[in-house]
Amino acid sequence: MELTVKELSLRLKAELIPASAGNSGCGLIRSVGPIGAADQTTLTFLADDKHLADLKSSRAGACIVAKAVTGVAMSQLVVKNVNAALIESLEIFAPKLQPPAPGVHKTAVVAPKVKFGTNVSIGPFVFLEDGVEIGDNTAIAAGCKIGQNSRIGENCRIDCNVVIYHNCTIGNSVVIQANSTIGSTGFGYAFIDGAHRLIPHNGVVVIEDFVEIGANCCVDRAKFGETRIGAGTKTDNFVQIAHNVVIGKCCIIVAQVGIAGSAKIGDSVVLAGQVGVSDNIEIGDGAIVGARGCVLKSVGPGMQVLGYPAIEFKEALRVWACTQRLPKLIEQFRKLSAKVDKLEASKDNSKPDVD
Amino acid sequence: MELTVKELSLRLKAELIPASAGNSGCGLIRSVGPIGAADQTTLTFLADDKHLADLKSSRAGACIVAKAVTGVAMSQLVVKNVNAALIESLEIFAPKLQPPAPGVHKTAVVAPKVKFGTNVSIGPFVFLEDGVEIGDNTAIAAGCKIGQNSRIGENCRIDCNVVIYHNCTIGNSVVIQANSTIGSTGFGYAFIDGAHRLIPHNGVVVIEDFVEIGANCCVDRAKFGETRIGAGTKTDNFVQIAHNVVIGKCCIIVAQVGIAGSAKIGDSVVLAGQVGVSDNIEIGDGAIVGARGCVLKSVGPGMQVLGYPAIEFKEALRVWACTQRLPKLIEQFRKLSAKVDKLEASKDNSKPDVD
Amino acid sequence: MELTVKELSLRLKAELIPASAGNSGCGLIRSVGPIGAADQTTLTFLADDKHLADLKSSRAGACIVAKAVTGVAMSQLVVKNVNAALIESLEIFAPKLQPPAPGVHKTAVVAPKVKFGTNVSIGPFVFLEDGVEIGDNTAIAAGCKIGQNSRIGENCRIDCNVVIYHNCTIGNSVVIQANSTIGSTGFGYAFIDGAHRLIPHNGVVVIEDFVEIGANCCVDRAKFGETRIGAGTKTDNFVQIAHNVVIGKCCIIVAQVGIAGSAKIGDSVVLAGQVGVSDNIEIGDGAIVGARGCVLKSVGPGMQVLGYPAIEFKEALRVWACTQRLPKLIEQFRKLSAKVDKLEASKDNSKPDVD
Secondary structure: OOEEHHHHHHHOOOEEEOOOOOOOOOOEEOEEOOOOOOOOOEEEEOOOHHHHHHHHHOOOOEEEEOOOOOOOOOEEEEOOOHHHHHHHHHHHOOOOOOOOOOEEOOOOEEOOOOEEOOOOEEOOOOEEOOOOEEOOOOEEOOOOEEOOOOEEOOOOEEOOOOEEOOOOEEOOOOEEOOOOEEEEOOOOEEEEOOEEEEOOOOOEEEEOOOOEEOOOOEEEOOOOOEEEEOOOOEEOOOOEEOOOOEEOOOOEEOOOOEEOOOOEEOOOOEEOOOOEEOOOOEEOOOOEEOOOOEEOOOEOOOOEEEOOOOEEHHHHHHHHHHHHOHHHHHHHHHHHHHHHHHHHHHHHHHOOOOO | OOEEHHHHHHHOOOEEEOOOOOOOOOOEEOEEOOOOOOOOOEEEEOOOHHHHHHHHOOOOOEEEEOOOOOOOOOEEEEOOOHHHHHHHHHHHOOOOOOOOOOEEOOOOEEOOOOEEOOOOEEOOOOEEOOOOEEOOOOEEOOOOEEOOOOEEOOOOEEOOOOEEOOOOEEOOOOEEOOOOEEEEOOOOEEEEOOEEEEOOOOOEEEEOOOOEEOOOOEEEOOOOOEEEEOOOOEEOOOOEEOOOOEEOOOOEEOOOOEEOOOOEEOOOOEEOOOOEEOOOOEEOOOOEEOOOOEEOOOEOOOOEEEOOOOEEHHHHHHHHHHHHOHHHHHHHHHHHHHHHHHHHHHHHHHOOOOO | OOEEHHHHHHHOOOEEEOOOOOOOOOOEEOEEOOOOOOOOOEEEEOOOHHHHHHHHHOOOOEEEEOOOOOOOOOEEEEOOOHHHHHHHHHHHOOOOOOOOOOEEOOOOEEOOOOEEOOOOEEOOOOEEOOOOEEOOOOEEOOOOEEOOOOEEOOOOEEOOOOEEOOOOEEOOOOEEOOOOEEEEOOOOEEEEOOEEEEOOOOOEEEEOOOOEEOOOOEEEOOOOOEEEEOOOOEEOOOOEEOOOOEEOOOOEEOOOOEEOOOOEEOOOOEEOOOOEEOOOOEEOOOOEEOOOOEEOOOEOOOOEEEOOOOEEHHHHHHHHHHHHOHHHHHHHHHHHHHHHHHHHHHHHHHOOOOO
């Protein structure tokens, strides 16, 4: 794919500010790239004014900007929303790939009572058990296994080797990346007569519309009722979601996060990388847990927490700073103690001796 | 499945206390659920007296209790062990699923020298290499790969897409959930002539009877000898067990725990979520490591530890509390210093000036 | 496999010091093992003088040593490099396994435009999409899926159920263990009109020669440009490498490490188990991050850091020690405060009363 800067400006509905007076936007663009790595055929973008200095030295052929900037050598494409234009540009210059082959691959094993919508793609070595339903325009990639009675909605993309156990419900426009597991039995045991006995997990997993699950994730089924991930929530790779967890809408859950059983996560919550959330606690709408935070008690709506254990964000930073000063503080404390001892001694000395 | 409360009481060998004098236990129960989510056709349970208040407002049709309670509207099923009765109830009301199809699926690839017990189930796209042995009543689900000479015992359930490398031994009544890897090469390198050279891993993995392994777990094979997981131990998802680790019996290992090479874990140890255990250390029988604990030195039998680095549990809580008071302490320290300086100054002032 | 100690000494080019004067090195060796577990047919090794006492009580038939030791009962094989001789010995006594079957297994699904080198092995249920290239002597194990245009070099070993997405480049002599995912879409969203919209990931993954990736790992593809792992770098299991991360050569990345987007890791860096690295930061050549370290800002070349947040290693140990003394320090502070109050009071008392 190649487009002139002028053509691109029309596609993006952008105002074109040519690189120079004589330039009519006829330079060719072949890819999208960051400011640093760019050359003349690259379209770059200014998402944040702090990169403005870099842009001025960039060799890119054109740049998406929110408002015209001065002192840059390339053409500018002025748009309302830089991120939206960036996404559109990346889609324009996406590598060309064959779409998933339509229909059911001849090597797939499909039980008798499976229902397909229109225009589905079922890849090689897929195994669909009885009662499975696959919605319109959904692609199940090679090697996926879907258990009895699980239903996948429309416009979904289930990547290679994903395993979905029985009785799970996946909404529309859901993406699940490779090697993830949905609906595994949760970790619930009762200690009876000297052994751990598994508590049967009669419940299910419900994944709502527009959820995207990363690669190598696990979502356990509920003991009873359901484990639920709300519409529009996205998870990175290696995310562990235990039995009976309920996650709200539009959350962002970064890699290696673990959410323990029956925790309740509100809407628009952000859990940064490697966060842990204890069982049975609540995290309110719009709360943010910083990187590696270990949440041991409930977090109110809109709160920002950090640390192990997680406490209010600014307080956590203050505690970290103070902790790092501890060795010095202890030294100062020793000196102060000595000073006080001396004061005490001098006071004692000023008294008449009592034998 | 539906049963009357009366029928259920007989199945659970429970004493039935009807909801009211005129009630003969003829209400129908169709599912098991938590106290909060219950309706008239739901059986619930009182595992802990702290939920008694909730039970009193619950709309469930019946409740499993350890002893009769007053002030509740539903029928009570009095049993010796609430958890055991709960498990039995969940089994009674489990969703009906077809059992794994008997025999070897026609798409499976089975090398010539594979031995099967009676009543095995080998799913689609399973690959069994030479020398593999599968015990009676064991089900290997779709997409599993089992390497040369590995032996799986009786009554096991190996879920979809599990990979078991060569020469591993899996006992009886073992469950391994989807996408787990058993017997991968451990992480052992020697730096020789400017490069990291892999130390060959001639050892094996031994998983004893009644072990249950979660989804997306890894158990590495030993350099020499074996990596071993003791009978009755259960692991949650995403658990990493490195080469030559030896885990005792009946341990509980929660999600995202990592156990480094050659660590030795005793019997009945509990490692809570996201715990890390250093290489070559020992954790004694019955020890507990709290959530996220990072164990850098050996832990004695029965000890409870927590924190990073992990220290004795109550001490860790005390240290956390003190750490969070640090900003205030530093402020107090400043004031105290000023006070002492003033005292010193006033003392100096009371002396004659020395020039 | 069995060899006499004499034969082994020739294979290892070692100087043989017989167990006793009359011993001609005719004892048989059948395996390699640690000092503790050894019997007469076992070859053991002394990698570190701190195990010398154990060696003296060991029952092994022979021992690899860097220089002759006294007071041991077994034959000694004196070599220049104990680790190199250990590796060679482990290769000699490795369990005998059939090599991967040559050619393309009849159940594999291979798109028309796939190119194979000589002597490749493509296992059962492998799916290779159009444009895939597999180099000479490379083995792709059962259940792997390789996306469009991805190229795998020579002498690689891709283990069962690995998923490699489109347009990725894997060098020569690369090992990727089971259930790992290479080239998944990274976690990059822009919040537009009330929803998180995925930023398309047009970039790729490049894995250089001699890289080894553990089981159940994830390497995300880049937004633009590439995610790159440098030659000779090794990762343990469950390692998360986010989009646009660049890792240098010969790094050691232990289990459960997470490296966030666009982080830049130098050459010969060691990231110990469960380490986290923030996005967009740099870790210099030769730096070491200790177990569980959480790196929130860039780390210079050769630095060693530890803790949450990670700080200089020795300082981190000092801070840990001080933190654990905090409860006592606070107690001492209280006493000192009381002492100062008393001093103040006594000073006040020595003044005339002012009413």
